[in-house]
Amino acid sequence: MSSTSRLVKDEQVEKDQVQQRNQQPEWLQAFLERTFFDTCVAHPIRRNELNKYCINCNASACQYCMSSGAHRHHRVLKIYRHVYKDVVSLGSMEKYIDCSQIQVC
Numbered sequence: 279m280s281s282t283s284r285l286v287k288d289e290q291v292e293k294d295q296v297q298q299r300n301q302q303p304e305w306l307q308a309f310l311e312r313t314f315f316d317t318c319v320a321h322p323i324r325r326n327e328l329n330k331y332c333i334n335c336n337a338s339a340c341q342y343c344m345s346s347g348a349h350r351h352h353r354v355l356k357i358y359r360h361v362y363k364d365v366v367s368l369g370s371m372e373k374y375i376d377c378s379q380i381q382v383c
């Protein structure tokens with residue numbers, strides 16, 4: 279019996295290790311769930327799109343939001359529209375996270 283319980287314990291340790299290895303910064307999930315290219319509520323200017331993401335504020339933003347200085351010194355990602363997908367250049371992500379786990383398409 280004792281051998282069985284030890285097995286379970288070992289498995290849990292391993293799971294924790296896997297989780298730790300795949301740990302992503304907490305903003306990443308919010309970033310991935312966020313939609314971009316909507317009109318900015320603060321700057322409803324024609325052809326103006328929310329194509330930036332501020333990691334510090336956990337918010338999408340437009341170029342006017344950025345130039346207002348509110349996000350100065352914040353970590354900002356630029357989002358590109360690629361076919362039907364919102365993409366971010368791997369190079370800019372790499373500054374903030376370890377991208378070795380991320381699949382590039």
Ligand SMILES: [Zn+2]
Nearest residue numbers: 318321340343
């Ligand atoms: Zn804006």
Ligand SMILES: [Zn+2]
Nearest residue numbers: 332335349352
């Ligand atoms: Zn910000």
